[in-house]
Amino acid sequence: MSSPEPSRRASPPTERVVAVLEFLARHPHDRFGLSELSRRVDLSKPTCLGILTTLTEAGYLVRDAGETSRDKTYRLGPALITLGHIAQESLRVSPAARDELRRLSETFGATAALSGVVDDRITLLDLVAPPGTPATVRVGQSYPFAPPVGLMFVLWDDHAVREWLHKQPTIPLRTDTARFERVISECRSAGYLVERLTPGGRRLYALMAGMSNRLPDELRALLGELVSDIGERVYLRGEDDPEARHDISVIAAPVHDHHQRQVMVATMQIGHALTDDEIDSRASALVETADAVTRSLGGVKATW
Template sequence: MPPTEPSGRASPPTERVVRILDFLAGNPGQRFGVSELARRIGLSKPTCLGIVTSLSEAGYLVRDPSDKTYRLGPSLITLGHRAQESMRVSPAAREHLRRLSSRFGVTAALSGVIDDRITVLDLVAPPGARPGVEVGQSYPFAPPVGLMFVLWDDEAERDWLAKEPTLPLRTNTERLNRVIAACRADGYLVERLTPGGRRLYSLMAGMSTDLPDELRALLGELVSDIGERVYVRDENAGGRRRHDISVISAPVFDHYRRQVMVASLHIGKSLTDNEITERAQALVATADAVTGQLGGAKP
């Protein structure tokens, strides 16, 4: 799906630079000569040569003198770290994610709302695992996606529910209110996700909210009521019953007591009630630690 139309005028020369960087980023284990790179991206060889030469001189690409091929360079590492810092993801926060991921053998992530889209800011996955999400991946911040970002703020919740939903929804207000009260009391959100729902989230990655009516209707068949997707601890007693769990999320706050990020565990399997509680409490401790690093406080 095409993204929403950007404001301002586009710059074709800049777009060519972005195309080269995006292509190399999509093929991180390979190196390309100028001729092949120009052909794969659809540029003339002289244009491509001029761009990669400038990028190499700045350290954004590395040129192998033996075979005259190019790959991503070290200056991009610095840019990535600066981007994370600007989005308030610190090395210390990443260490908390690493410990959480190692303890439970699942992907741990931090995400935030940037330009009205939910964006993955950092994640740590177990060795050899394919997390299913990646840093920089984004989703429309509109119902049904984004409940974990508004649970702890009445005004944010109202604004979110007032947004044009990305898909047709059925909203049971009474059930949603119970879910909100339970999540605020516990300090975390546990979401169930069906196989159809997993496919939906994967499909929506990078999409704009402006979907064709026919596609909206089709995808809407995969989505249940917002509140129905949430696991509520008080409704599940006994400790041994198993539940298919997608994600457990907990809020991170700044010094204004505003939610600025969400810490998440991407579960993707069935857990008992006791296992859910154990992981949720560990996640809340991680979110609280990141809040403390930001100088933040809970509302």
């Protein structure tokens, strides 16, 4: 028998600090006074004031002074910028990688991003969006990494594919083995993956964002209606009329380390219909971006 997992040791004081920071992060353009902030994060005023004072002294928050003490408001501070940059660098997201994302975004007027699996969760590591694009996701957002979600993060690594398939599925699955093998073969040959935009798929990642790896039964059932076959949303050439326009959600390409292991995924958000030629032009540019990020890591592109 396997030994039981150790009991979870929570730190309520730390959780209260995290609650304040996460709330302010969800409202980056707003400022909050003590009374409203303590009410919104469900803390007593003295406790909230102590947290705000300490975070402000450390530079993690900025206090904007009003005419009276009651008018003082708080917002995120500059020290968090330094922490964010250090965290990105530790996850191998360099300024050079961001420059590559920016060039891709400007060329196609689309959102470009880098994501990876961190602590067994798919995590958004960096993102560049066209000016004025509504923020539907944010850097650091994560969701469970288990079938059927996460194929693009293992597709170019045989060992990673096997490990991923052995994970407890997020939802009950049916698997078309022949098609799955075709997906792997054709995506590796092309160097990229194209995911269809479907009514259910539009909401899949939003539903999963922030969830634990053990989803409630009700949510598992709902997700089962959205996606229930590994790779079913992958678009492969020859499945539809080549002259038709295809509703595409995202195009993805792998980033590799010096062992030729897939460590990240570069993506371009689409969200509308494209012809095969339009898919090809965007995919080619995305692969170039992923290859440039691979080189910036000192990585070596895997060949098939």
